[in-house]
Amino acid sequence: MTRAKTLKVLSVASEMVPLVKTGGLADVVGALPAALAGQGVEMTTLLPGYPAVMAAIGKAKKVPGIDQVLGEPVRVLSAKWADGRKLLVLDAPGLFTREGGPYGDPNGADWHDNWRRFAVLGKAAEMLAGKFDLVHTHDWQAAMACVYLRYAGGQVPSVLTIHNMAFQGFFGGEIFGRLGLPDSAWSLDGVEFHGGVGMLKGGMACADAITTVSPTYAREIHTAKFGMGLDGVVRARSNVVHGVLNGIDRAEWNPATDRHLPATYDTKSLAKRKANKRAVEQAFELDRGDGPLFVMVSRLTWQKGVDVLLEVIDHLVGLGGRLALLGAGDVALEQELVLAAQRHPGRVGLNFGYSEPLSHLMQGGGDAILIPSRFEPCGLTQLYGLAYGCVPIVTRTGGLADTVIDANPAAMASGTATGIVLGEATYDDLSLAITRAIRLFEDRPAWSKVQRTGMRADFGWEASAAEYAALYRRLVAA
Structure with missing residues (x-):
């Protein structure tokens, strides 16, 4: 030939x-x-x-x-x-x-x-x-x-x-x-x-x-x-x-070899993620705890649904969640986020800017990553989340729809679920998605199954x- x-x-x-x-x-x-x-x-x-x-x-x-x-x-x-x-x-x-x-x-x-x-x-x-x-x-x-x-x-x-x-x-x-x-x-x-x-x-x-x-x-x-x-x-x-x-570049984004993580891990050693979670808490001055830690790594813009996240933060914290956010963008959104962090000291942590090492750490230590975009041509953040067992919570649009399978009863029963998918970037849809995520997180065997399924997906x-x-x-x- x-x-x-x-x-x-x-x-x-x-x-x-x-x-x-x-x-x-x-x-x-x-x-x-x-x-x-x-x-x-x-x-x-x-x-x-x-x-x-x-x-x-x-x-x-x-x-x-x-x-x-x-x-x-x-x-x-x-x-x-x-x-x-x-x-x-x-x-x-x-x-x-x-x-x-x-x-x-x-x-x-x-x-x-x-x-x-x-x-x-x-x-x-x-x-x-x-x-x-x-x-x-x-x-x-x-x-x-x-x-x-x-x-x-x-x-x-x-x-x-x-x-x-x-x-x-x-x-x-x-x-x-x-x-x-x-x-x-x-x-x-x-x-x-x-x-x-x-x-x-x-x-x-x-x-x-x-x-x-x-x-x-x-x-x-x-x-x-x-x-x-x-x-x-x-x-x-x-x-x-x-x-x-x-x-994604699996040589650069691999939780088993990532030099930015205090503890590397794979699907068989998810418990090691706890050391990374402690490191995220420290980096964002969050209260230590084993409850759900939501992370977001994003440009702070209307496209990314940051305004809707602001509406939902009180709900997230009220259900026992914490939030670590890394990003920069719209000054007005940044100011609103600062006010939210002031309302919830130890529960909401912010870092305005971008840091490649910190973004790796957040994927390796966060429990779920929020991506409530109004539109998203592809998105790499959710792919990193899948690879790292940081369960993506995404809007059903663009590449997010192509790459994340909602943890609905049928997908959970068949073992194909990899995340939580919401319909649109609205308060009702995002607050419901966060509620679903927290309930799923409380069922640790089911949550671990979703993590492992995502980590085994091939998005090279x-x-x-x-x-x-x-x-x-x-x-x-x-």
């Missing part, structure tokens, strides 16, 4: 673990190269040259032939990460050498020139595409690569993965003349969107294939409720939309990587 040709794929993204991370996008981008290597795909990742990225790669080889992009002085550097991942870094000091985050200044305000920063990234990807069989872009920050590839008339196909439709890269129409695109790109089939430039919309119009990060989300974005104004584009291109479920990258590789090969052969 003839072995399939190794495909060379350029992955274009604005973040990748461990170099730069603001959310799950970075985890996925970081995991794909290793996952796809087993499918005969050699992936190279193009990243912006943020200060942290430049410091991490150290000395790197300059790729010849690209000294400016859209009039911006740049260098493209070739490097390898310690684990062998191939990197291309767009060193554009005028765009990326700044204090603050990838998308905003130290005060959290978006950079005024984000349109240019990520247009240059997309154009650089198009200029590099000739060395590859396919270009795989992620979210609006990389979506312009699909646009530039289409209007350059090249033969390299492109894939756009939408990790969250809510973030679209929409800018005023006055920037169009500075994007280096032909006039024909100012159209419904190009970047024009309600009189402005829609970078995600343009990528969706121009990509050869569109993927989302779960099958349910791929269906949901066809509707006005979840399409965020782009559902018409989705329906028009429905024949190229695919839902490929995210996986193998099946999803095979789907991506098959899609790549169809596009390259077309």
Whole structure:
């Protein structure tokens, strides 16, 4: 049997673990190269040259032939990460050498020139595409690569993965003349969107294939409720939309080997989780106890249902639960959470910010993790919860619906239950889900069975990587 040709794929993204991370996008981008290597795909990742990225790669080889992009002085550097991942870094000091985050200044305000920063990234990807069989872009920050590839008339196909439709890269129409695109790109089939430039919309119009990060989300974005104004584009291109479920890096997220846990464990040693629970209590200044400890690791936004959690906290504490929350976001929500913690000292603990080690500890020591999202393209947090025996309590939407099986009587009887699923992010549904969780927790053999079933579920990258590789090969052969 003839072995399939190794495909060379350029992955274009604005973040990748461990170099730069603001959310799950970075985890996925970081995991794909290793996952796809087993499918005969050699992936190279193009990243912006943020200060942290430049410091991490150290000395790197300059790729010849690209000294400016859209009039911006740049260098493209070739490097390898310690684990062998191939990197291309767009060193554009005028765009990326700044204090603050990838998308905003130290005060959290978006950079005024984000349109240019990520247009240059997309154009650089198009200029590099000739060395590859396919270009795989992620979210609006990389979506312009699909646009530039289409209007350059090249033969390299492109894939756009939408990790969250809510973030679209929409800018005023006055920037169009500075994007280096032909006039024909100012159209419904190009970047024009309600009189402005829609970078995600343009990528969706121009990509050869569109993927989302779960099958349910791929269906949901066809509707006005979840399409965020782009559902018409989705329906028009429905024949190229695919839902490929995210996986998790089981080498990084494994409770049996996790270096961030005081006590490692597996399905046969769940009792060891108690040491991790004590550590979570200490980290969040919570009362010690064996009652249910709920955790939440999230951006603090309306999407994530944090406002509904605020309504339910008194109910949670009244039933004997405690809450440890790690996250940052909406200032008003943070202030309301502080008031809730003040009402319930020792029962509600907060840490505003993000800590990778602490997030691991919370999965390893929490009894249940709350994810009452209004929409969730995939979600990795519930997958980590399943892997760690931290029972997910989730809304029936997007990837949450695809990955968590509700502990209803039938699922409990058949031994397939892995969590608690609520209908919508409302007070009634979330308070009922928390009540159900606490009652289930009181039946320790039943709770342990749900934990073990979740831990045995396979949410690694193998099946999803095979789907991506098959899609790549169809596009390259077309």
